Amino acid sequence: MKAKVYVTLKPSVLDPQGKAIHHSVELLGFEKINEIRQGKYFEIALDATLSEAEAKASAEKIAKDVLANPVIEDYRVEIV
Amino acid sequence: MKFGVIVFPGSNCDHDAYHVISKHVGQPVDFIWHKQTDLSEYDAVIVPGGFSYGDYLRCGALAKFSPVMSAVKDFAAQGKFVFGICNGFQILCEAGLLPGALIRNKNLHFICKHINLKVENNHTPYTSEIDSEQVLSIPIAHAEGNYVCDDETFHQLEENNQIVFRYCDETGEITDQANPNGARSNIAGICNENRNVLGMMPHPERACEGLLGSNDGRGIFRSLAKAIESISN
Numbered sequence: 001m002k003a004k005v006y007v008t009l010k011p012s013v014l015d016p017q018g019k020a021i022h023h024s025v026e027l028l029g030f031e032k033i034n035e036i037r038q039g040k041y042f043e044i045a046l047d048a049t050l051s052e053a054e055a056k057a058s059a060e061k062i063a064k065d066v067l068a069n070p071v072i073e074d075y076r077v078e079i080v
Numbered sequence: 081m082k083f084g085v086i087v088f089p090g091s092n093c094d095h096d097a098y099h100v101i102s103k104h105v106g107q108p109v110d111f112i113w114h115k116q117t118d119l120s121e122y123d124a125v126i127v128p129g130g131f132s133y134g135d136y137l138r139c140g141a142l143a144k145f146s147p148v149m150s151a152v153k154d155f156a157a158q159g160k161f162v163f164g165i166c167n168g169f170q171i172l173c174e175a176g177l178l179p180g181a182l183i184r185n186k187n188l189h190f191i192c193k194h195i196n197l198k199v200e201n202n203h204t205p206y207t208s209e210i211d212s213e214q215v216l217s218i219p220i221a222h223a224e225g226n227y228v229c230d231d232e233t234f235h236q237l238e239e240n241n242q243i244v245f246r247y248c249d250e251t252g253e254i255t256d257q258a259n260p261n262g263a264r265s266n267i268a269g270i271c272n273e274n275r276n277v278l279g280m281m282p283h284p285e286r287a288c289e290g291l292l293g294s295n296d297g298r299g300i301f302r303s304l305a306k307a308i309e310s311i312s313n
Contacts, residue, residue, distance in 0.1 A: 009183075012230075013183065014186065014226075014228075016184050016185070016186055016188050016262075017188065020188060066141070066145075067137070069141065069174065071173075071228075071229070072181045072228060
């Protein structure tokens with residue numbers, strides 16, 4: 001079983017790296033790109049003996065306590 | 081009086097802090113490896129600058145799980161002094177000992193230069209020996225020094241006079257031009273409500289020798305030593 005964790009900056013937090021990437025994308029000629037924000041993606045391999053609910057609970061806790069800083073970031077967990 | 085300087089894998093300003101305490105403050109000081117969990121013999125610990133755990137994940141994010149950090153939290157709760165410099169400030173924010181977070185500099189650059197610093201509150205154990213009108217020249221060296229916090233936290237910081245240092249121009253004016261990294265309200269250093277925990281992005285330990293361009297950092301360490309002395313008496 002695998003958990004996918006997406007960590008993104010809260011909308012209120014400035015993302016200068018995303019802005020720089022957006023600028024480069026515009027230089028390449030892409031149009032109508034309103035904004036690019038950079039985030040982090042994690043894959044967590046979980047033991048198959050765990051139920052989906054247990055796996056989700058573990059991954060959520062890992063995301064909350066380690067992967068994301070709740071002061072500046074949000075996170076989303078998917079179990080696949 | 082005894083100081084400790086915590087050493088994480090990747091700390092690189094630990095020796096500078098040690099040197100300043102032993103030479104300019106003239107007090108005993110130990111290095112404390114991050115696996116140590118007994119801080120009972122110390123009056124103050126310095127969480128030094130550097131790149132703890134290679135800045136992996138986020139600056140300071142992995143250091144907060146080092147065994148010594150539980151001891152540092154208890155130490156701070158007892159009212160003892162915890163002083164985070166640069167990466168140390170990032171670690172204290174990640175560990176929840178100070179509010180807010182430090183994110184990538186607005187201009188994305190690693191900035192290494194002397195900046196001007198205004199002491200916004202000289203009624204703290206870290207600033208009592210500094211004249212409130214004095215503008216300090218102290219270097220910064222960071223890529224993630226952009227202080228952010230939500231509005232509620234910001235108002236609390238202001239109301240409680242927890243904003244200790246702000247980036248300013250050479251005359252002491254707080255201006256956008258003097259803000260090197262985009263930090264909210266030019267914040268360069270804050271303390272907790274009890275005033276015993278302080279974090280700052282500039283490096284006062286690099287500004288204690290005339291040969292290095294400034295002596296202005298000494299006042300901070302000397303204030304701290306005086307605060308410890310007055311408690312011991």
